Amino acid sequence: MENYKKIKTSDGSYTYYSALFDENCHSTSGAKNETYTHYVLGCKLDRKVVQKKPINILEVGFGTGLGFITTLEYLGKYPFNFLSVEIDEKMIQIAQKEFSQLLKLEKICAYIYKAKIQNASLTILLGDATKTLNKYFKENKYKPNTIYQDAFSPKRNPYLWTTSWFKLLKENATDDCIMSTYSSSSSIRKSMLAAGWTLQEGIKFGSKRSSTRSDLCLATEDTILEKLKRSGAPELTIKIAKDYKL
Ligand SMILES: C[S@@+](CC[C@H](N)C(=O)[O-])C[C@H]1O[C@@H](n2cnc3c(N)ncnc32)[C@H](O)[C@@H]1O
Numbered sequence: 210m211e212n213y214k215k216i217k218t219s220d221g222s223y224t225y226y227s228a229l230f231d232e233n234c235h236s237t238s239g240a241k242n243e244t245y246t247h248y249v250l251g252c253k254l255d256r257k258v259v260q261k262k263p264i265n266i267l268e269v270g271f272g273t274g275l276g277f278i279t280t281l282e283y284l285g286k287y288p289f290n291f292l293s294v295e296i297d298e299k300m301i302q303i304a305q306k307e308f309s310q311l312l313k314l315e316k317i318c319a320y321i322y323k324a325k326i327q328n329a330s331l332t333i334l335l336g337d338a339t340k341t342l343n344k345y346f347k348e349n350k351y352k353p354n355t356i357y358q359d360a361f362s363p364k365r366n367p368y369l370w371t372t373s374w375f376k377l378l379k380e381n382a383t384d385d386c387i388m389s390t391y392s393s394s395s396s397i398r399k400s401m402l403a404a405g406w407t408l409q410e411g412i413k414f415g416s417k418r419s420s421t422r423s424d425l426c427l428a429t430e431d432t433i434l435e436k437l438k439r440s441g442a443p444e445l446t447i448k449i450a451k452d453y454k455l
Pocket of ligand 1: 234270272277359360369
């Protein structure tokens with residue numbers, strides 16, 4: 210696992226560096242706090258619990274497993290479904306080792322891992338999400354109402370930030386879905402908007418100026434629309450995923 214360096218972050222939690230994408234899975238300002246801020250708070254899980262709504266999550270990028278573990282710790286016994294995608298099987302092995310007490314994953318076929326932990330059901334689709342997720346949505350009645358858009362940066366992982374990617378998510382999400390992401394780049398915001406998502410300023414974390422939330426029950430904020438009109442950054446449109454040598 211020498212290509213997957215373990216790194217301690219400022220809040221004492223750990224992230225991993227992926228040589229495949231040449232990027233850390235989290236901000237060094239705090240892997241755990243970042244996950245909690247952008248996804249647990251960003252997707253307003255507290256409201257869903259208070260309103261006793263079902264929680265059906267889609268996470269883009271399973272990585273170290275911290276997204277799932279942080280959600281499990283937050284929700285406790287509250288039931289939820291967690292669907293994630295991961296192109297790199299070594300990351301799944303790392304997650305299993307890191308959280309071996311909780312994560313007892315079973316590979317049920319060539320491209321699906323599953324686990325039942327407390328009241329949570331976890332499914333991980335192995336392979337390129339631009340292909341696996343579409344297939345999964347066609348074959349299963351799973352409509353996420355919560356999306357953790359946690360791919361690597363648009364520079365390293367562009368095809369998980371394109372307009373067609375966000376369209377796939379939008380077409381399969383519920384009408385009251387909340388999607389949250391750490392990125393606030395104008396390009397990704399333009400792609401999200403073109404795909405039918407609304408845009409609100411998300412919660413700031415670490416050294417980043419902002420983040421992005423799309424709560425479909427809310428309209429797009431005027432200040433964001435004005436900024437996008439002034440920005441020359443293009444919407445992201447690459448469709449074909451790079452063929453990674455894993
Ligand atoms: C920023 S990390 C995710 C961090 C994760 N949420 C966590 O809590 O540790 C992004 C992940 O997306 C995965 N990934 C990149 N491209 C992918 C693709 N096309 N399909 C599925 N997963 C992909 C990477 O291997 C990496 O593990």
